[in-house]
Amino acid sequence: MLLEGFHAVKHALRFGAHVHPLITTDLAAAISLAETHAPDLREQFAAATEVDQAAFKIRAGRMHPTGVAGFAEQPDLPFDRNAPIVLLDNPRNLGNFGAAIRVAAGLDAGGVLSTGDVDPWHPNVIRGSAGLHFALPVAKTETLDFAGELIAFDADGDLLTGPIPDNAVLAFGSERHGLSPEVRAKAARIVRLPMRDRVSSYNLTTSVAMGLYHWAIHRAS
Secondary structure: OEEEOHHHHHHHHHOOOOOOOEEEOOHHHHHHHHHHHOHHHHHHHHOOEEOOHHHHHHHHOOOOOOOEEEEOOOOOOOOOOOOOEEEEEOOOOHHHHHHHHHHHHHOOOOEEEEOOOOOOOOHHHHHHHOOHHHHOOEEEOOOOOOOOOEEEEEEEEEEOOOOOOOOOEEEEEEOOOEOOHHHHHHOOEEEEOOOOOOOOOOOHHHHHHHHHHHHHHHHHO
């Protein structure tokens, strides 16, 4: 898997990825970035291979502002049923898909599943997650038969109140089409997030963040 940029490589390394090769167009600059933004990883970045821009483009496909890229195998991580799993129902925007994974990782979700034909490990999705695919399980699912309560988020649902079970599956529809009929039919309940009148919707990533934050705050209280 291609990891584009210093921060994607940083996150992959922090969550146990074996990044090889790790390349940079400016070794001194990469080490300096590590010293200021990831001192725990200075040795790994100091061991990067310095290449010229032409060689970097051949390996990574294009230049990156940080002059850093890496490659790592896709991990096989178990899904944690002690924290909600995020289900993205047929996501279409690859950047938003990746950003939702980044939010899920930051709020310590149990994993991210998706339906539809988009590869959750597409390079553009990994770019949007800043390499945080390596922090939690990410996969496609062919079934909606989950052990935990399936809670679907939709503007027409009941206002979300009270705690969310740790083993719940939180479903979010695509921004253009919303929830699929299949997810609606499987949902134990359909809930909505607080939203000002005349505002039509939240960004997908914002919705995922708000749903998981609601879980985290109620769990901590």
